[in-house]
Amino acid sequence: MGVINVEGLDFTVADGKKILNKISFKIESGEFIALVGHNGAGKSSLIQHLNGLLKPERGKVSVTGLDPAVTRTSMMAKHIGFLFQNPDHQIFNITVIQEIMAGPKNSGLSPAEAEKKAKSVARTVGLSDKLEENPFALSRGDRQRLAFASVLAMNPEIMILDEPTTGLDFSESREIMEIIDRCNRQGTTIIMITHDMNMVLKYARRVLVLKAGSILADGPVHSVLRNGEILEEAGLLSPGIFQLAHFLKERGLDIQGWSVEELFEAMRKKLGV
Numbered sequence: 001m002g003v004i005n006v007e008g009l010d011f012t013v014a015d016g017k018k019i020l021n022k023i024s025f026k027i028e029s030g031e032f033i034a035l036v037g038h039n040g041a042g043k044s045s046l047i048q049h050l051n052g053l054l055k056p057e058r059g060k061v062s063v064t065g066l067d068p069a070v071t072r073t074s075m076m077a078k079h080i081g082f083l084f085q086n087p088d089h090q091i092f093n094i095t096v097i098q099e100i101m102a103g104p105k106n107s108g109l110s111p112a113e114a115e116k117k118a119k120s121v122a123r124t125v126g127l128s129d130k131l132e133e134n135p136f137a138l139s140r141g142d143r144q145r146l147a148f149a150s151v152l153a154m155n156p157e158i159m160i161l162d163e164p165t166t167g168l169d170f171s172e173s174r175e176i177m178e179i180i181d182r183c184n185r186q187g188t189t190i191i192m193i194t195h196d197m198n199m200v201l202k203y204a205r206r207v208l209v210l211k212a213g214s215i216l217a218d219g220p221v222h223s224v225l226r227n228g229e230i231l232e233e234a235g236l237l238s239p240g241i242f243q244l245a246h247f248l249k250e251r252g253l254d255i256q257g258w259s260v261e262e263l264f265e266a267m268r269k270k271l272g273v
């Protein structure tokens with residue numbers, strides 16, 4: 001039994017449109033999964049079934065052995081942390097510190113313990129100097145960090161991140177991704193929705209590709225992203241390294257399995273620089 005099990009999940013909206021169609025997969029504890037697909041493929045609808053925001057019309061969902069459709073939100077929040085696409089949908093308090101403390105306090109920590117936890121998480125995400133600020137006076141990037149800090153403060157076993165680097169610049173994105181990566185190395189299961197195939201390649205180990213509400217591919221990142229046909233069918237761009245590999249292979253140089261550093265070294269030698 002995985003930490004997340006989804007079996008035969010269907011979801012149809014009021015006008016009869018089928019949004020999810022017989023979705024089944026199992027996720028083991030500690031995996032780092034990228035959930036990818038074209039706009040409207042059903043990614044958000046799928047993850048909303050994992051925290052009980054949506055209830056299965058048909059099929060079964062279990063998360064850490066719990067059925068999200070009938071489990072209290074506060075109980076689910078002890079196991080699973082959500083970062084929504086728009087941080088403003090999950091910010092409710094009037095100062096940064098209160099916002100980060102809210103989850104730990106609700107889960108039973110004393111105010112002093114919750115404050116200590118919040119300060120430590122604020123340091124991790126780089127918000128230590130903004131603890132007394134009003135969240136809505138922060139930049140978009142800082143609001144994203146704040147929403148992420150509130151997730152981190154709960155130490156969830158599973159984190160579901162809907163485009164976690166939206167609105168962040170390159171270095172802010174990298175900082176957040178490094179924190180997510182560290183959490184995963186410490187055992188947190190990660191499911192990350194993203195449109196950025198380079199990010200998938202760099203951080204995830206397994207990728208689920210959704211197309212029009214069905215799973216088009218589910219497998220190790222390298223084998224799925226190397227498959228140009230699947231990516232094309234899903235309306236996704238393969239990361240540059242695979243496009244380059246394809247280009248070079250057609251010209252007689254097979255770089256399959258090489259790291260960027262190995263490729264760089266080979267090019268350096270070839271060019272004599």
Ligand SMILES: Nc1ncnc2c1ncn2[C@@H]1O[C@H](COP(=O)(O)OP(=O)(O)OP(=O)(O)O)[C@@H](O)[C@H]1O
Nearest residue numbers: 013014017019037038039040041042043044045046
């Ligand atoms: N409650 C609803 N009523 C009607 N249509 C809906 C509802 N919820 C989702 N949809 C439609 O279902 C489809 C899938 O939406 P969903 O947000 O799950 O896709 P997505 O893959 O997350 O897209 P994006 O990458 O744009 O966030 C879309 O066409 C959306 O308009």
